[in-house]
Amino acid sequence: MTQLTTKSARALIAEAVDGLPSITAREALALVADDQHIFVDLSDQSEKIKTCIISGAVSS
Numbered sequence: 001m002t003q004l005t006t007k008s009a010r011a012l013i014a015e016a017v018d019g020l021p022s023i024t025a026r027e028a029l030a031l032v033a034d035d036q037h038i039f040v041d042l043s044d045q046s047e048k049i050k051t052c053i054i055s056g057a058v059s060s
Contacts, residue, residue: 032057 005012023031031037039057 007015028039032039041057043051
């Protein structure tokens with residue numbers, strides 16, 4: 001079923017991330033070596049080429 005929206009992409013993204021937990025880069029670095037946490041790199045291919053791949057992350 002098709003849905004039409006008058007919301008901007010920015011508004012849709014804001015709604016999507018509202019309420020999601022967030023952590024600082026420093027907190028993430030402390031967790032990356034912990035086997036109880038999985039990092040998923042959601043960067044697109046051009047971002048990965050420019051900025052590098054997140055070490056230890058599962059690539060999307």
